[in-house]
Amino acid sequence: MSDYENPYKSPETTIIPEKSQxxxxxxxxxxxxYEASPWLKFIGVMGFIGFGSLCLAAxxxxxxxxxxxxxxxxxxxxxxxxxxxxTFMPAYFTYNFGIKISSFKQSNSxxxxxxxxxxxxxxxxxxxxxxIVSLSVMVLAIFIAMFAGIAAVAGLFN
Numbered sequence: 301m302s303d304y305e306n307p308y309k310s311p312e313t314t315i316i317p318e319k320s321q322x323x324x325x326x327x328x329x330x331x332x333x334y335e336a337s338p339w340l341k342f343i344g345v346m347g348f349i350g351f352g353s354l355c356l357a358a359x360x361x362x363x364x365x366x367x368x369x370x371x372x373x374x375x376x377x378x379x380x381x382x383x384x385x386x387t388f389m390p391a392y393f394t395y396n397f398g399i400k401i402s403s404f405k406q407s408n409s410x411x412x413x414x415x416x417x418x419x420x421x422x423x424x425x426x427x428x429x430x431x432i433v434s435l436s437v438m439v440l441a442i443f444i445a446m447f448a449g450i451a452a453v454a455g456l457f458n
Contacts, residue, residue, distance in 0.1 A: 323410050333401050333416075340398030347391020354384040386430065393423035 325333070358380035365373035400416035403409070451457060 323408070323413055325413070330405075334405050337398045337401040337405070340394050340401065342398075344391050344395025344398060347387055347394060351384055351388040351391060354380045354387060358384060389426050390423055393419045393426065397423065 323330075358377050361373045361376040361380060364370060365377060397416050397419040400412050400419060404412035404416060
């Protein structure tokens with residue numbers, strides 16, 4: 301009976317542990333990500349604190365503006381009102397990037413790694429759009445300043 305193979309025998313396979321999923325990262329790359337994770341979370345939390353501070357400053361400035369009607373307080377309110385959401389988004393994406401890297405370290409799930417890099421992509425996309433808008437505003441401000449200078453020299457404001 302030793303020469304004959306049992307047709308009902310279970311197939312033999314090598315058992316692959318769950319955590320050995322191929323994510324395309326070597327050990328050094330994974331180590332760099334794991335070491336960056338606490339810093340990403342820290343920077344994200346600091347961004348949230350900055351966002352909260354800007355919201356608080358906007359609230360204080362609008363209260364001052366409503367009490368004494370100061371135009372400067374209204375201007376400060378609008379300045380902080382624009383800056384607050386701009387600081388929130390990078391903090392959100394940075395914090396989530398760090399959280400997902402920590403999740404990946406625990407689970408070794410490709411989905412966690414994908415989510416981490418999705419947040420990283422969103423962070424840099426947001427920053428790129430912010431720079432484009434900032435440069436556009438600067439170019440517009442230069443043209444307005446040039447027009448105002450020419451108008452002042454020509455005596456159009458008298």
